[in-house]
Amino acid sequence: MSFNFFVNSNITFGRGALACLADLIRGYGFKSAMIVYDEGVRAAGIAGKVLAQVKESGAEYIVFDGVIPNPTNEVVEEAADMAKKAGVDGFIAVGGGSSIDLAKAVNVLMTNPGRIGDYGGMNKVKTPCLPLIAIPTTAGTSSEITNVSALIDTEKVIKYVIIDNKLVATDVIADPELTATMPKSVTAATGMDAITHAVESYISNMATPLTEYNSLKGLEILYRNLPAAVENGNDMEAREQMMLGCIITGFAFSNANLGLVHGIAHTLSAHFGLAHGMANATVLPYVMRYNAESCPEKMAALAEAIGIDLSGEQEKDQYLLSEALLKLTRRLGIKTLSEQGIDEKDLDMVAEDVLKEPVLGFNPRQGVTKEAVLDILKQAY
CATH class of the missing domain: 3.40.50.1970 (Rossmann fold)
Incomplete structure (x- = not known):
């Protein structure tokens, strides 16, 4: 090693x-x-x-x-x-x-x-x-x-x-x-950005034992505290834990890099000025579902880190994380692409440009196609 x-x-x-x-x-x-x-x-x-x-x-x-x-x-x-x-x-x-x-x-x-x-x-x-x-x-x-x-x-x-x-x-x-002065929507979007970093760095093909440790610990802290930080901005314990989780996760992704979620978010921000955290949060559950079959054991470990009981059946457990993330984004009021002003006719162009993103090289599922990205965008729309 x-x-x-x-x-x-x-x-x-x-x-x-x-x-x-x-x-x-x-x-x-x-x-x-x-x-x-x-x-x-x-x-x-x-x-x-x-x-x-x-x-x-x-x-x-x-x-x-x-x-x-x-x-x-x-x-x-x-x-x-x-x-x-x-x-x-x-x-x-x-x-x-x-x-x-x-x-x-x-x-x-x-x-x-x-x-x-x-x-x-x-x-x-x-x-x-x-x-x-x-x-x-x-x-x-x-x-x-x-x-x-x-x-x-x-x-x-x-x-x-x-x-x-x-x-x-x-x-x-x-x-x-x-x-403490962050509005609820900003707290939610930036918190989901940190969760995206934890998840993508853990499944990155550049991950190492040290990055994986930080990814899992960061996700555990962030997932547990983000709803409280959004619902009550004066909850300083939750705010403190979010900042701690963010730093821990940063240690992971600055060494392991990120993947397809960020490839899509970068493209959306470049073309439409979408806030980075919101763009990540919108597509995160669907990208994780897309990636699941390429790293089922890691998907199960991430689900376990946020407190989900595993069934022991890999074909089910690999999708538990994406399902939990979708529920979390809905609870936090994360907007769909259409709610953020994206026109459906532009999705094809976005999907084309996503394929040019260098971060796709770190994604666990390689050979990402335009059709796959377009399907993810339509689910997030």
């Missing part, structure tokens, strides 16, 4: 953890930091709390608050130009996956030449990046501890990923109190 498992970030976890930010900044000796966040983080009052800590540290700083959902190459280049002009020597990313992914991408361009699109794919970043402190405000993407940045190329109309260990945040401040 031989495998590699990469973990790099220092993590400060717990309620009130944000209070350590000033000391972290002083420890790095930042002379000019870029603080990255979006309008939602500012409106929730979280940006103000972060800026208070930055000011306490004594560091100079600039703010980039132009983050958009599914950040594009153009927005990355805009932020990078701003950071270079200011002579930034460190980053603080505050928010969900979009803010943290954007900060990672900008960070690449601070120490590496060219345009951000040059780095799509695996292990193309040659020079180490600047220090990055990631402060998640959602429990979903795990971007705070992964080696991935997901971006939209508006010219090619694709969502692509930069995967490189040099992207990983140097420090993470995981404070569950910062997730």
Whole structure:
């Protein structure tokens, strides 16, 4: 047995953890930091709390608050130009996956030449990046501890990923109190994103014993706590457990990669701007049913991890997970593709483009066809 498992970030976890930010900044000796966040983080009052800590540290700083959902190459280049002009020597990313992914991408361009699109794919970043402190405000993407940045190329109309260990945040401040302002729909969608990461990384053909352990443990925590976090946003125990499960799962999928669910979600986001977590959640049960026969024992193990009693009959047990996930998405109010504004006439085009997605190489069921993807999309419609 031989495998590699990469973990790099220092993590400060717990309620009130944000209070350590000033000391972290002083420890790095930042002379000019870029603080990255979006309008939602500012409106929730979280940006103000972060800026208070930055000011306490004594560091100079600039703010980039132009983050958009599914950040594009153009927005990355805009932020990078701003950071270079200011002579930034460190980053603080505050928010969900979009803010943290954007900060990672900008960070690449601070120490590496060219345009951000040059780095799509695996292990193309040659020079180490600047220090990055990631402060998640959602429990979903795990971007705070992964080696991935997901971006939209508006010219090619694709969502692509930069995967490189040099992207990983140097420090993470995981404070569950910062997730308390998330609306129910965002809590549900981001939580289902994390569950998707747990499931897809476990059945990935790149999975190892270490990733499998984290996938199962993360799924167990996420599945048990997501309904409570959605139904009562002030349930801080559930919020804390969701953030913990998200981090644990991030360890798994940043090493094992993902599969067909993400291939479909990336395509939907690129063409229609769908929120990543919602796109994942919509198709997840149907992709798991499609994948079941290729990894029946793993499907049964995932079902067992969320508390389902197995029958001992493989032909039944392999579908228990997909059935449970469908019930969960309905309970949480996850929208169908039609409810998200997708026109049925576009499904054929989406299915065609999904086949171009690199993540399909990690899916347990190989030889994915356009007809199979189209069938999944129709079920999710």
